[in-house]
Amino acid sequence: xxxxxxxxxxxxxQLGLAKAATTILHIGKLIDGSGQTIPxxxxxxxxxxxxxxxxxxxxxxxxxxxxxxxxxxSDYTVIPGLIDAHTHVTFYWDQxxxxxxYRQAHLLPAETxxxxxxxxHKALECGVTTIRDLNxxxxxxxxxxxxxxxxxxxxxxxxxxxxxxxxxPGFVSPTGYPINxxxxxxxxxxxxxxxxxxxxxxxxxxxxxxxxSGVQVFTYEEMKAAxxxxxxxxxxxxxHTYGPAAARDAVKAGVDSIEHANDIDDETxxxxxxxxxYYVPTIYHNKFYADNAVPFGFPPSExxxxxxxxxxNLETTRRALKAGVKVAMGSDAVYTLFGNNxxxxxxxxxxxxxxxxxxxAATTTGAALLGQEHTLGKVAPGFYADxxxxxxxxxxxxxxxxxxxxxxxxxxxxxxxxxxxxxR
Numbered sequence: 182x183x184x185x186x187x188x189x190x191x192x193x194x195q196l197g198l199a200k201a202a203t204t205i206l207h208i209g210k211l212i213d214g215s216g217q218t219i220p221x222x223x224x225x226x227x228x229x230x231x232x233x234x235x236x237x238x239x240x241x242x243x244x245x246x247x248x249x250x251x252x253x254x255s256d257y258t259v260i261p262g263l264i265d266a267h268t269h270v271t272f273y274w275d276q277x278x279x280x281x282x283y284r285q286a287h288l289l290p291a292e293t294x295x296x297x298x299x300x301x302h303k304a305l306e307c308g309v310t311t312i313r314d315l316n317x318x319x320x321x322x323x324x325x326x327x328x329x330x331x332x333x334x335x336x337x338x339x340x341x342x343x344x345x346x347x348x349x350p351g352f353v354s355p356t357g358y359p360i361n362x363x364x365x366x367x368x369x370x371x372x373x374x375x376x377x378x379x380x381x382x383x384x385x386x387x388x389x390x391x392x393x394s395g396v397q398v399f400t401y402e403e404m405k406a407a408x409x410x411x412x413x414x415x416x417x418x419x420x421h422t423y424g425p426a427a428a429r430d431a432v433k434a435g436v437d438s439i440e441h442a443n444d445i446d447d448e449t450x451x452x453x454x455x456x457x458x459y460y461v462p463t464i465y466h467n468k469f470y471a472d473n474a475v476p477f478g479f480p481p482s483e484x485x486x487x488x489x490x491x492x493x494n495l496e497t498t499r500r501a502l503k504a505g506v507k508v509a510m511g512s513d514a515v516y517t518l519f520g521n522n523x524x525x526x527x528x529x530x531x532x533x534x535x536x537x538x539x540x541x542a543a544t545t546t547g548a549a550l551l552g553q554e555h556t557l558g559k560v561a562p563g564f565y566a567d568x569x570x571x572x573x574x575x576x577x578x579x580x581x582x583x584x585x586x587x588x589x590x591x592x593x594x595x596x597x598x599x600x601x602x603x604x605r
Contacts, residue, residue, distance in 0.1 A: 203227050203249040204593065205241060206259070206568070212576065214261040214544050214559035222259070226566040229592035233562055252595075253602065254570045257587055260540060261560050262310030262567025264547030265522045267440055267461050267511025270304070270314050270339070271297045271321040274516040281478035282516045290319035297325060301336030303520035308569035308582065310591040311338040311547070311557055313511070315382045315419055315440070316345030323377050335596060338565075340379040340551055342419065346370070346407070347384030348398045360399075363406040370410040381411045381418045385431055388423025388441070390470070391483060393490045395424020395443065404434035417552065419461075423490075425449070432458055438550060440511070443493040445501065454505035459550045461511035462498045464528035467491040469518050476517075491528075498532035508534075509550045510543035526579045536579040543582075566593040570600070 204226040211222035213234065221237040233241075273296045274282040288296065304312060314322045322341040328334035344355045346369050354360055354369035355376060370381050385399040404420070411418045417437035422428045428442040429449045438459040439445070445453075445460075453460060470477065471487035479487075501508060510529060512522040529539040548558030556565055570588035573581035589597035 203232070204252060204566075205246070205249050206252045207237065207255050208257065208259045208570075209255045210258045210574075211560060212258060212260045212540070213561060214541075215561065218576070221255075224259075224560060224568070226590070226593050229566055229594075231560060231562055231564050231566050234560060254588065254600075257570035257572060257600075258574060258581075259560065259568050259570050260308075260575060260582070261544040261558055262565075262569055262589070262591060263308045263523060263543045263582070264311045264313075264510070264551070264558065265304065265309045265337075265512050265514065265543070266313045266438075266459075266509040266547050266550055267463055268304070268312045268314050268514045268519075268522070269316060270300045270312060270325065270336075270514070270519070271317045272515040273297045273300060276476070276517065281476065283478065290321055290324070293319070293321050294324045294328070297321070298334060298336065300514070300516075300519040301325070301329070301334070304337050304514070304522055305335070305589055305591065305596050306586070307520055307523050308571075308586045308589055308597075309337055309522050310567040310569070310589065311551070311553075312340070313380065313419075313547075313551060314339055314341045315380065315421075316342060316384075318344065320376055326379075327377075337591070338557075338567075342380040342382035343373050343376050343378040345382035345384050345421065346373065349384070349387070360403070363402055366399075366403045366406045367410045370407050371414075374411070374414050374416055379416065381407060381416055382421065383407055383418060383431070383436075384421045385427035386422040386424050389421070391479060393423060393467075393486055395422060395427070397422070397424065397427040397430065399427065399430075401430040401434055404431050404436065408435045432456070438509070441494070441513070443490065443497050445497055447500070447504070450501055450504035450506055453501070454507075457507065459507045459509050459546070460498070460501045461509050461550075462494050462501070462528075462532075463511050463513035463525070464491055464494045464498060464532070465521075465525045466513035466515075466518060467494065468528075469521065469524070473517065495528060495532055498529070502533050507546055507549070508532075508542055509546045510539070523583045526582060530579055537576050539579050540575055540582065565591075567591050 206224040208222040211219040225232040326339035329336045355372045387394045387396045419438045420431040425444045467487040545558040572585040575581045
């Protein structure tokens with residue numbers, strides 16, 4: 182009996198490794214991410230990658246048709262899977278009565294990873310198939326990334342930073358020391374990289390949630406040391422700053438992305454554009470805090486501050502776009518913001534982007550930020566089969582992407598299906 186069980190398990194494992202069946206998608210309109218809009222498109226998915234993209238008039242080889250699964254998306258517009266370039270997926274809150282996100286029972290790391298699946302699922306439901314997760318404790322984000330990659334957990338593809346490095350309690354090195362000086366910075370960056378992180382995250386200023394200050398806490402020399410170590414290891418550096426001073430020194434140090442910063446000066450924006458440093462403004466999340474001040478336990482006096490910061494954030498984004506800075510979509514999703522990740526698209530349009538440009542910020546620009554421009558952000562042969570079907574035309578109204586996601590495929594697997602055929 183025991184030997185029979187072993188044989189069954191081995192057979193199941195081998196079948197799991199077998200090539201996935203081909204899927205043929207018939208699409209009403211395809212926005213492929215490269216600037217083309219293809220009516221009556223046919224996309225052939227082989228396993229987790231896209232094999233071909235064409236029109237309904239193109240012949241699909243008979244060998245592919247045999248045993249292929251056919252999905253009818255002829256009533257929908259299909260776009261590439263969306264990329265949220267700034268999240269905190271392990272920040273979980275169950276919303277039990279009498280609690281807030283900041284006054285709830287302590288969770289063990291294993292509990293956090295398990296419960297955070299809810300956040301991951303909500304991201305998928307709004308069409309986000311890839312996230313860059315910036316700051317988690319106890320290596321929870323690395324655990325989630327690994328579980329998702331091995332197929333043991335359902336969630337967006339994750340690129341993670343592990344511990345965000347800072348000088349304040351709760352924002353320190355992986356082994357617990359506040360970072361002071363270049364030597365400690367280099368040591369901390371090496372610790373993060375050794376833990377398996379994809380990115381290095383620096384908290385270069387104060388600010389976050391209720392704290393809307395932006396006082397610089399890392400020197401130029403410390404950030405430069407971080408960049409040197411990270412880039413030597415082939416890793417990129419993201420810098421949290423709420424104010425312009427830390428942004429200026431971070432850009433001078435050669436970091437790869439600036440998160441949140443308000444009031445960035447013109448010279449720094451010009452340098453960002455020239456050096457290809459990305460800006461992830463995360464405009465919407467402060468509006469979200471204002472709208473959810475009561476459940477989050479924020480005093481009414483702070484609502485105006487949240488709106489003021491968001492307005493300044495919006496204006497900085499306008500200036501960044503005019504300066505030619507690459508802007509990627511990031512929600513800064515925490516707790517119950519998951520499922521609203523794509524609300525940031527409306528803010529990018531308000532800042533001056535066209536709907537097509539906002540869509541690019543969440544696809545091709547996000548992919549390039551991650552260094553994944555040859556595998557993510559487009560519907561093209563050889564790319565991961567990450568696609569989202571929406572009802573309507575997102576090129577005329579980006580709200581379509583926010584309100585009308587009907588179907589989501591990640592790596593060739595349908596993870597969300599609200600189409601009528603799913604209900605039959």
